[in-house]
Structure formats: structure tokens, C-alpha cells
Amino acid sequence: DKGPLLVLAGPGAGKTKVLTTRIAYILNKTKGEKFKILALTFTNKAAKEMRERVEELVGEEVKRTYIGTFHSFCHELLRSYGEYIDLNSDFMIYDNHDDLITLLIEAVKRRVQDEIEGKEPPFLIEKYENVRVIENTIPGFYYAYTKFKNKLIGPDDLPPDRYSEDFKFIFKLYQQALKEANVLDFSDLLFYTHRLLRGNSFIANHLRTIYRHVLIDEGQDTNKAQFELIKLLCGKSYPHLFIVADEDQLIFEWNDAKFEYLVELKNYYQMKVIQLYESFRCPSQVLEVANSLIGHNSLRISGKKPIVSQKDNKREEVIEPNSFKNQIDEAAFVINKINELLDKFNWEDKSGNNKVCIIARNRYVITEVIKKLEERGIPYYVPMLQEKFVTKDMNFVVNMLKLSQNENDRVTFYKICEYLEIDYEEILSEYSNKSLFEIAIEALKNKNTELAKAIEKKEMQMREYFDEIFNTILETKHGEGNEEIVDDIKFFKDVYRDFKNAHPLSEDLGEFLNYLALTSRKEGKGIAILTGHASKGLEFEYVFIISLNQGIWPDYRAVNRAKRGEKRELEEERRNCFVAITRTKKKLFLSYVEFKMTRSGNLQPVEPSQFLYEMGLLSKENN
Template sequence: MPIDLATLNENQSKAVLWEDGPLLVLAGPGSGKTRVLTLRVARLLEQRPDVSVLALTFTNKAAAEMRERVDHLLGQRGDRAHLCTFHSFATDVLRQHGSHLGLRPDFSLVTLDDDRIAILDELATKLADDDQPVPNDRKNLLALLDRLFAESYDGGPEAPSLTETPSWVPQLFQAYCEELVKANRLDFGSLLSFTRRLLQEKPGVARVLRLGWTHVCVDEFQDTNKAQYDLLKLIVAEKQPNLFVVADDDQIIYQWNGASPERLQTLRSDYGMEVIQLPENYRCPPEIVDLANKLIVHNQMRAPNKQPLAARRAASLDDGVIRYGAVGAQSNEVKVVAKDILQRKLTPSDCVVLARTTKLLESAAEALHEAGLEAHLVQRKNDFEIPIVRVVLNALRLTSARHDRDVLRRLCVAWEALTGIPLEVEDVAASATLVGGDFLRAWVDAATAAARGAAGALLDKLRATLVDRLDFLEIVEWFLGEGWKPWAAEGNGELTDEMSTWSDLHGAITREYSPNDLTLNVYLQQLDLASKTTNPGPNAVRCMTVHGSKGLEFKHVYLIGMAQEVLPSFQALKKGPNSREVEEERRNCFVAITRVQESLTLTRARKYFGWAKEPSQFLAEMGLAAE
């Protein structure tokens, strides 16, 4: 059945009907870019049997949404399209070809900072130097490593982001990479870095990938860092680059992760991109669109000839579309928000409280609770936290890596948190020598000796499905169905939330991979790549950072902290009024206000954390009178 393009506007149609060659689609907020991208992919697959499409995006949620839309349009994608995140793509490549770098296909992912810090602790001791010792601040070292990976650093004497590169930097970076390979483990930064390095060192592998995907699409290109762009260039055909990129330079808010306005300019120069603009906004009331245009025009680092947003919704009859208010004390700011939600009788799940920092949101969530409203503080979680969930997940991980002492340690810790029964790692490891070095079998034997009731039933199931034979899907589906419920008897809401999250992720993974392709290693890798952030309850007001809200929309937005040195931040203002940092803060504000479907409420306090603050300069730029 032909794909219906009748409801598209002229520019959307041009983008969807684009055949071959490089194209940049500059798509403003609320312009229907996801629909355009999925229709473009579906149309290529439907009308051109010689085409294969790789579509890359930044979040698992966005990738799942694209897959669902394309499958709905076509019935089934088949194997001619792969829609995934950059990190998922890199994982697939390294699983197939990582042996060139010394990696085995069953490599695991290090997702927790504590595990990465443990690696750094050991390396820092080995690299200790009286003249240039490795700093003790491990959190800063992790941030440095992440930045180096994002910049495509390869361990040379000069690091791109450092004015001076101490000798310990390349030593630590190289040692960290070597330790990851030795342990057959990767973190998020090294996933992309190792994949780029593989394709550079083994051009034959890159050639195979380019032949496999005739067309490459990228969503949210403005969020790419150098490592991602370097990887992209290696998988796009050089002579006939069929590269379709969707981006908005007014929504670049990840400079801290290596995103840059200059990268869009580099892209246009590297590929001679044709440009189609999608300025039409179908999400926001016209009053919000006008506000956004007034704000963002103050930025200088924008695409040439960038068109202003054009409202496509009728003007609202409600004169309260945009509201602004100031209070004296910070403690009163969200009390005013809570009171407003209650007085207007808004559905809590239609409302979001946005702020520049998590610190502000923590106090906001507390104030909402005190007012009798349910609040959900949205924060990315890289792993599950409830003991029973950690027991089952680490048992699966130990099944995949039967001799991994770190996984055994995490399993023992989770088991004690669940049952109160301590199991010593060294004792289990010693007893494993009697069963062929199998840590999992030894752990199940040791745990069974003292377990009773639901814990005993769980161990029996683990033994039957992971020790005596391997059927990981059976244990996972049993646990997601009935196996977790004995631990929910006391109304453990957090457990219910985590089980719902795992169930959603399980469904997405099993839909994406056929039974023959879904090995335990693939399942764990895809699960580790995904955020474990739990969904808000049906009656909860969401509290999110501006960064976390990107790509989402809400009926009623409350943007708090509209004060100088808050939004824009103190650190940005220190760089100067026309700095790239202040421009990014302005883009943060732009992103926040363009989440709105019905109403926007801007608030500020006159003091934050004891310090007097002036109204945000962005209020005046938007034409709002500051009190």
C-alpha cells in the first residue's frame, strides 16, 4: 500500500521525497521531524528494493519510536533497515569485528561510575609519579576520560581540550583502554572510540559496512560529538554519500559532551549538503512561538539564513498562555507552582516542572509532595537498584561471564541486601575450583544452603535455567511475570516501577532481535545500553532538567529559576555576555519554552541558596517585564 504523503506541508514533502545525495533538514521544534524521517525511511524501503537504510539517533526511546512507526507503515522492515542509537550500532560492530582489537564478542558494559573508579584506582597506583602524580579526584578523572573519548583522542602527547597535557594523561588513557580490553569490558565512551579506531585501522571492515548500508540517516545531528561524527564519516560512502541528516542548531545544548555549532558547518562543508528548512511549528500556541523567536534571535552562532519559527496552530482564546511571576524566597517558588496547579485543576500528568539543574528540582519535588501532589523526579539511571532485581540481573551477567570476580562480588552484595545472608566472594571462588571454576554454580550451591521460601524458589529457578541448562529467556520471562511478586507483597512501589521498566526494555529487545539472533550476550549488551529510568505514575507531576526534556512535549510547562546566574548559569556568565556558553544557555531556555502545548509559566525567586539574584536576561530578551 503506497505511503500517504497528503498531510505533509511542502517542505516536509520535499524532504520525504528526497532520493539520493546529501541533505540537511533544519527542523525546528514541533516541526514533525520524526514523522518526516520515518516516512523517508519507509518510502525508500517500499519503493526501492536495492536500498538498505541505517538510521542513527541518540536515545533508545527515539530509536524504538522510529522502528514502531516504520513497522506500522510497512508491516515489517525486514533486514534492509537498522534503526538504532550510535552506541547500539557500535556495540553490534564490535561484537562482530572487535576481535581485531582484542575484544571477545561477549564483552560486557561498565555502566556505573563506581566500577570505572575501581579501574582508575588500580591504574593510578601503578602510574604514580613523584613529578606528575595522577590527581586523586576520581570523578574529575572520569569526566576527563569521557571528554577525551568524545574528542577522538588516541593517547598522543597533546590532548585537544587541554592547554597543557601532563605526561600522566596519555599514560592513564592508554592504560585505561588496555585494561578495558584485558577485562573484555567497555564503557560508553570507549564503545564509540574503539569502533572508530577499528574502522580506521581496518578499512576493509569499514568498506563492508558502507556496502551494507546504501543510505544513512541521522536524527538530532546537532547533538553529535567529534567521536560520533568521525564514526559517521567512516560508514558513509565517499563517492556517493547518501546522507540524510535532521538537525536544529537552535537546540544544541550538549556542548559539555562535545556538541558544537561548528560541527553543522563542518558537515555542510564536508558533504556539500543541500538544505531544506522546516520552520513550521505544530506544537506550540502562536504566543509561545513568538516568544521563542524573540529569544533565539539574540544568538549569533546560527545557520546562515535560518528562518524563524512559523506558528501553525490557531491563537488561543485563553489569555493565560504565558505567565510570569516572582517570589522572595526560593522555598516559596514551587509552593506557588503547586498552588497554581491545584487552583487551575490541571491534571498533574499534563504538567512538568523544568529547571536548569537537578539541585533545584530536588527541592521542587519536595515542595510538590508537601502540597499534596505526587511528584516524579526524572533522572537517568544506568542500572537497577532494588536488590531482587540486581540479584537476577547479576546472575544473568555471571552466566555470561562464569569467571568474572567483579560480577560475582556484585551478586553477593545484592544477595545479602535481599536476604540478609552474607556470602564471601573468596569462599565462593574457592569452592568454584571444585566445579570447574564455575562461579555461578558455586554461588547457587552456597546460597541454596541457607535459603528458604521465596529465595529458595528463586535459586531453584536459577539453577534449572542458568546452571543445569541455558534458557535465559525462560528465567527472564518467569521473573517479569510471576517471579518478582513475592517481594512486592508489602507494596514496594519502587520494585513495581523497576519491573515495569525492565518489562518495557525486554519487549523492545525481543521485538528488535529474532530468536536466532538474541543470545544472552546480545540481550545483556542491549539492556546495559538502555536507561533504567522509571516511568512516572499516572498522577505525577514530572520534574525534569531542561536537558532531560529535549524531544518531549507537555501541555503545561513551569520553568523555574528564571534568574541571572541560574539560567543563564553563573559559569556561563563568567565567560562573557556574548560567549558560546551564554548562547548555549539561551538555547536551553529556547528548548524549555518550546516544549509547551498549552501554557507556559515562568517563575523566579529573588534569592537562591541565600544569594540575591537579578531577573534572567532572557526575560527581557523575550519581551517580558521582570518584576
């Protein structure tokens, strides 16, 4: 229970058990004391698993913990203390990029219109008077702004001579539009919490009094904002900081996660380092090739031991490398092999749920595999393409709930108009004296009176309120016999249950909707189709990694930069491959092709990935 401590936990080393056992040990040792434990991770799934395990170990003492994601913790702080930085406590979170882009496009259009009408001095009109220019330019600006905020760079922090004046002006316009809509994006949660704690040291001091122990999961994935937040939370010296990390699994540099942040935390807090180098997941042969591969990276903490397996399966052939003429042949082999596995093990639903995955470097590579799965009628899911709610009905209900909490949210109202098939501008002019929520309810009454009545009953307890709405949906033609709407309702109720476990006394609908916004829906039915990034944190009995070719995995841009001596991106590609390999519990299939299909439909010769050589599965002499 002492610190500061950095635990390097390799794949399958039991990091969750280490975190939860440490929390339970501290709680049991200090029963009756008032301090709490803060444990931060990166996904709600991981937070839920940790909380459930801790509760099994300590029972009611789990109430002395906050176990959640960085973003959910920041959300709670801003709800409690946002007024200190002029932020409304009832803000809502937009979790959809398209909604945020729409918000920004509308803000730019309004500004240009104001300049045309002489209400504002001319600034954007010359470049952005054409609507098509706005719609083509603004999405790129939006993604740049979110990256800046993850690096704690706001509109006023941009270098004066590096970016165009319109880029900087529209950044300010974006932040102003968010504020006027009473909305935050994900990067704002970190950005504003950092501003809050940096400018109000008494809040940070108060948090250190409450949370005597801070534990960080997946510490290698912290970006600049999260790195600085840890320092603000812990102060200059903090005796009980505990970080579990593995720099070999750092695969989010695109989100500004950096090896250097982990090293700086280690040095800043003079953390003792312990390595968990035994894996309880992967067969020994898989770990041998994984160790060989990652050994080619230089951005690693010195003195690390190779990972060793605790599984006794040396006699089995657990790695099967294959080569194919093209990606069509490769896909046919993969699907045939999956069919064999489904028949051999007689899995109940014949879908291989949580047992089989196919991993590729990017979405384009998996196209042929998906075609073959569909031809054979094998269920599959693609987590990175998974919508939170599948049905239009459920998305409509959630949008109505959002609008009830933020009654002049124009972006959400526009989506509601699309669902109800009504003209946005026409209905606004017809009901100019009403709030957008009131207008939406009036419009819904013309389509589904009972659902409108159910949504209006906001004064009810949340559980009863949701039941009223869902029962109404299921009783109408929209929900009858529809498996997808039933699944959507189940997911919603599962999230609500998790919310109540974390916030047992809360009846704040806005707080719940923000919790829902911070929750992703990654699980599905059937064979998992993944990218290397999407496979992080998962494990499967059988893993197929396809199109391991130079220029595909590793990506051609990383290869080209490495040739110029810039090897950082190539090292991330290698870590990404390392993560993919180490998802394996039983058997690993690796394959490469002789010719790849280009986006224009032509066949192009390609070499096997250098990673296959680095793993020791291919040699230059034999290839």
C-alpha cells in the first residue's frame, strides 16, 4: 500500500487483479476511515470490471472509491466546480463527431451571414461566403481543434505565426458556439478540468485530502492533458501514486499519448519500478515471437525482462503462418478455417462469440473477409463501426431526452426534425414563441401521441420514466417484434444500471445522459472484426492476423519515414502488431499476400511485412 510505484504489466499479466487487490487491501486495512481511493482508467468497461471485482472483495467499503475513466471523473469535477471557470453545471456532452461538426458549420454560416448583413465586421466573408467551402473545410478544422485541446492548447495559445488568421478565429468561434449551446466535447472535459485545477489550487488540495491514494490504469496511454491532470491531482510530491502501464502497448500516439509522459511521471515522482513479466493468457510460442518483435524497438524502459508464459503447451503448434496469392484467397482460407473451428468445437450459437477474432491494420483490408462472412451467413461485428444505438427509434428517444435537458439545442432539434420528417425552418417559424423541446413535443403528438405523453412525464423517477417510454415504444408498430429495438433498450438499461451503481442517489437525467454519452458499445455477436487499435484490452482463443505485408502493416507512411531516419511511427506500428499478437489464448494464424488489391481495383505486388522477419517466422534466405 506504499508508493509511488510503477508496475510494468505485460499482456495477460493480471494488471486488473493487481489494481483491484491493492484497492481491496487498502480498504480492508483502513476500515472506518474517511479517505477515499481514486482509480482512473480509459474505458467504462474496464472501470465497471474493476468496481465489480473490488465490491466482491470488500462489499460496502467499495463506496470509499471512485473508479472511472479520466473523462467521467473530469465530468463530475466540472459539474461540481465548473462555476469557478464560468461553466454551467448543467452542461451536456456531445459524443458524436458529426453533431460537433454541424455545430461548428452552423456557427461559421451564422457569422458569415452577420458579416453580409453588416452586423459584424468583415473577416470570414471573403473566403467562406460559398457554403461548399465551409462544408469542405470545417471538418478538418474541427479534428485539429480537438487535438489541440488534448494538448491543452486553446484558441489563445496557438503560435502567432504558424496558423492562418481564419483558422484561429474559427477556433474561437467553435469554443463560443459550444458555450452558447451549453455543450462540451470530449476534449473539453480534460481541457477545462486542467484549467479548473490549475487556476484554483484549493480544489486540487481538497481532492488530495479526499483521495489519499491515486491509481492509474494503462498509464502508457495518457496524453498531454491527462499527464498534466495527474500532476495537478497529486501535487509536487505524492506518496501513494500507483501506475500500471506497459510502454510496449502504447498505440495511441495519434491521440498524443507518448512514451516520454510515462518516463517523466516515473522520474517526477521518483517511482519504484516493478515488472510483472509472467503472462497467464498467451502460449509460450506466441510470447517468443512477440518478445522477438518488440525487441526491435528503442523506446522502452530499460532493464525489462522478456514476457514468459504460465501455460504448458510447448508440444502444440500454436502459430500457423500462411501466404496467399491475393486477399481474396486469404479471406477464403480464413473463413474456411473459422467454419472448421465452429464445427469442431460445436459452440452453442455457431458464432464463435468472444472466441475468434480477425485483426487487420486498417478497415480497408477487412473488406474481403466481411464479404466472405456474409456469403457464408456467419455472424460478425465490427466494434469500430458499432453505433451506440442501432435503431432510429432509440436514437430519436435519446435525442428527445437530450433536448428536454437542453431545450434550445439546435443540432439535436434538427435530428429530431429529420426523424419526424418535418421542415426545420418551417416549424421554427410556426412556433417562434416556444422552446425547441416544446416544439418537438407538439410535432411528436401528430405522429405518436402516446410516446409524446410518455416523454413529457419528466417528473417521474428515472427508472419508472424510462420504463414508461420503452413500454410505449414496444406497444407501437415501431417496436413490435423488432429484435434490434429490444437490444437497444437492453443496452440502455444496462448503462442505466451501471450509472445507478456508481451514483446510487442521483435522479439527475442530465447527469445520466452525460454518463451515457461517455459510454461506448463495443461488444457484439459473432466473429470480432478488429483493427490492431480496436483489439486492445481484448482476448480470444483463436486470432487471425491478415495481410501482414510491407506497406500495409507496417503502414507505408511509417516505412517511408523510417527510411529517412524518423523511426517513431514505425515503432508504434510494431507496438500495434505486438498488441494484436498477444490477444491470443490458444492459436495464432498469421498471413500475408503476394499481390494486394489497390483502391482503384488493380493488383499490386507486395513484400511480406518486415515484422514477420523480426518475429523469426520468415528469413531472407528462405523467402
